[in-house]
Amino acid sequence: METKRLFAAIRIEPDEAFSDIYHNLRQVLGFHIIKWVELHNIHVTLRFFGETPDTEIPVITEALQKATREIPPFNLELAKTGIFGSYYNPRVIWFGITENPVLTKLISNLNLSLEEAGFISDRQNFVPHLTVGRIREIRDKNHFQEIIAHFRDVKFRVQRIEGFELYESVLKKEGPEYTILQEFRFG
DSSP states (O other), X not given: OOEEEEEEEEEOOOOHHHHHHHHHHHHHTTTSEEEEOOGGGOEEEEEEEEEEEGGGHHHHHHHHHHHTTXXXXXXXXXXXXEEEEOSSSEEEXXXXXXOOHHHHHHHHHHHHHHHHXXXXXXXXXXXXXXXXXXXXXXXXXXXXXXXXXXXXXXXXXXXXXXXXXXXXXXXXXXXXXXXXXXXXXXX
């Protein structure tokens, strides 16, 4: 049976200010071993499906379509930098998203619609973020923490969100390759 590695996400279009902050962060953390997410691949994951049989894709797309029905286009504010993991063992560098009631409603709709279609959510609290780097090795913890603290309260931009996409992710040696399978528009 054919499968695809799927996720639903909001695509982020980096403007010049966002790109500058991203490149500055990469540069100042350059001597640590970090696998950086390429700018064109940065997104807000709404739901990760993983390996999914092709036969389930129409059920997923119908559930995602249903979840968008009462969602209007909205503005998303990208702000803050942080890490997942602990001070001693940081694993991921992320850029944050200011709390947004429309995004919260979208997530709630997605979970409900997907559960009705038979896709049970993992029940972890949804923390909207943009993964920008996966940490392999920190060579100087104090330096790393100082840099993250320096970037902690930065504001990147506000982006108008008109919808989201269902992606297929193909893992390759040089990094993941994402293909849009379906687009979902709000309003």
